[in-house]
Each structure stands twice: as structure tokens, then as C-alpha cells.
Amino acid sequence: MTDLYRRFDGYDELKSILEGSDEDVLVALGGKPALVRIPGTTSGERRARFLACLLHGNEDSGFRAVVDLLRGTPHFPFDLWVLIGNVRAATTDGWFAHRYLDDQEDFNRVWGVEQRTTRMRRCAAAVLTELAGVDLEAAVDFHNNTGDNPAYAITPSATQASLRLASSCAGTVLLWRLRAHTLMEALQPQCPAVALECGLPQRAEHTAFAAAALQRFLSDLDLGLDTDHPAPGATRLYEMRYRVTIRPEVAFTFGGALTGELDLVLTPALDGANFGMLLAGTEVGHVAPGTAVPLDARDMRDADVTERLFSVTDEGALVLREDVTPVMMTTTVRQARRDCLFYVARRRR
Numbered sequence: 001m002t003d004l005y006r007r008f009d010g011y012d013e014l015k016s017i018l019e020g021s022d023e024d025v026l027v028a029l030g031g032k033p034a035l036v037r038i039p040g041t042t043s044g045e046r047r048a049r050f051l052a053c054l055l056h057g058n059e060d061s062g063f064r065a066v067v068d069l070l071r072g073t074p075h076f077p078f079d080l081w082v083l084i085g086n087v088r089a090a091t092t093d094g095w096f097a098h099r100y101l102d103d104q105e106d107f108n109r110v111w112g113v114e115q116r117t118t119r120m121r122r123c124a125a126a127v128l129t130e131l132a133g134v135d136l137e138a139a140v141d142f143h144n145n146t147g148d149n150p151a152y153a154i155t156p157s158a159t160q161a162s163l164r165l166a167s168s169c170a171g172t173v174l175l176w177r178l179r180a181h182t183l184m185e186a187l188q189p190q191c192p193a194v195a196l197e198c199g200l201p202q203r204a205e206h207t208a209f210a211a212a213a214l215q216r217f218l219s220d221l222d223l224g225l226d227t228d229h230p231a232p233g234a235t236r237l238y239e240m241r242y243r244v245t246i247r248p249e250v251a252f253t254f255g256g257a258l259t260g261e262l263d264l265v266l267t268p269a270l271d272g273a274n275f276g277m278l279l280a281g282t283e284v285g286h287v288a289p290g291t292a293v294p295l296d297a298r299d300m301r302d303a304d305v306t307e308r309l310f311s312v313t314d315e316g317a318l319v320l321r322e323d324v325t326p327v328m329m330t331t332t333v334r335q336a337r338r339d340c341l342f343y344v345a346r347r348r349r
């Protein structure tokens, strides 16, 4: 046994916890992640399925959908495994207020990290060790993001099985070999594993989207993952190309006037173009004339592509030099600092 996470086998202990509100469930978990196994009805004839939610404490859609599902105490023909992630972050300073806490690492960046120097890394390692003994067929990890995006599924692998699983979750699929110690990457050698981004958190319609995806994933007894048939053609498939950050020394905000304290004012509402197109010449922000490009753009091999993508005009407009498809464009200074301003993807089909 481990004290790193709560472990539930079946509904016995879980049932009374599930009677409360979503927030009551979190409180009952006592600040720890929870790993749940719901035994299947066909005693091991079918391979198990795995769900994760709340790896980021502010991303409630998947968690609410999963808890709502479990309240009906369903059993499936396969063992269902559920991980509820950063409960501490979700219950500190109100509900779902933090992606992760200042004294924590990002819970979706610690999977398969060799140096188990923190409690969270040890927890991730212990969960992976337990799952290594499970014959998993497929895994879906539920997330939200901070900008205006359509729902989309991320797969780190271009195998037909992974693409098929991703396109069963969402009509937009992003192929992203991110190498960031995410849960889905750590599970990938074991089974197709995708992350499902359900749009902004704290919205009833996005919880409903997560619930519908959950239903599809659990009710489709033949996921078709072992066939070589390509994924359904209706899926829009994108591949990740570049990551755009704001240089760390640059003081910036979204919208408004350039004041003495600011080096960069970003054009607001560009997140409306996520998975769409921003044309060459689009002004993504403005700076004082004579300022160098305040952004840093890297390809997936970490080569600098800043000058290829951006320039500053004589008047101080920060403009795109080529047409790009932005994804995950954020709208908050905090998220832009913690992760990045946006990524650039390319449509594959």
C-alpha cells in the first residue's frame, strides 16, 4: 500500500463519498490523488480501460463528468480504472482555483521522470507501476485549456490505433510529439493514450461534452484499435510545429495602451483564431519603435524560428511574417508565463 494516493477497489468505500456534491467528493479525498478500479462484469475477458481527470486542478469538466458517471455505480464488461489527479490544487483557495500550487510541480509533467525527488513524482511512479500490471486497451486523459479552442484530442503517436482513439473523442485531432513527461506519453508504450481538451473549464456545456465523450469511450465495446483501418476521414488532423513564448525579460499585457512599465501589448482575442488561420501581416501586438522581437519561437527540435515567423515594423507593430494556424493561444499573463503564448500547428488532412 502507498500513502501517495487513495486507492479504491469497487464501489464499497466509494459509494458514500459519491453521494455528496462534486466539491464534497474532492474534500472526502483528503488532498490526495485517487486511483479507482471498477471491476468488469466479464472477469478479465476484455482488456481494461483507463480514464484520468483533474491532473490540472483547475480543469473541472472531466472530473465532473467522471464523478457523475460513477454516481450511477455502473459496471462495464471491462475493468475501468480512473485516476483523479491534483485534488490538493483543486481544493486550495476555493474550488478549482489552481492548475497546480506554487509548492508543486505540474502533475502532467512528472510521468516517467527518472529522478523521483518529489512526492508528486513518486506518486506518478507508483501509479504507473500499478497500471503496468493491468492489461490496458486504451486511455483517455481529460483536460481543459485557458483560451477559446474547439474541443480537440491530442495524441503523441501517429499510429492508426492512437489516431482512431483520438478521433473517437473529438472531431479535431492534434498530433503532438511533445516529450514533456505527460501521462499519455508514459502510457503510450502500453496502450493508445490520448488527452482530450474539452474547452474552457467551469462551463456546463464543456462538462456535457466531456460526459458525451466518456459515454462514447465506455459504450463502444469494439474500439477497433487493433485494426489497420485508418481513422474516420471526417477528423481534422493537425500536427504541432512551433511553440511561441514571450521572452522572460519582457513585461507584457493583453490589450490596452503601451505604458512606461510595459514592453509589449498583445492584441486581445487572438485566441478566437485557434485552429483557424492568422494571415501574414496580422498584428499580434505592439512595442515601442526600435524594440527587438519580444517573442521566442522554437520548432519541435528546439531550433529558433523566431525571425521566420515575426518581425517588428518601423511603427512598432509586431506582425506575423507567414500564415499560421495558432492553437492553445492563451489570454492570461500567468498561463503565457507558465507555459507559452501559443503554439503553431499545420493541417495534415
Ligand SMILES: [Zn+2]
Residues within 6 Å of the ligand: 055, 056, 059, 108, 142, 143, 144
Ligand atoms: Zn490540463
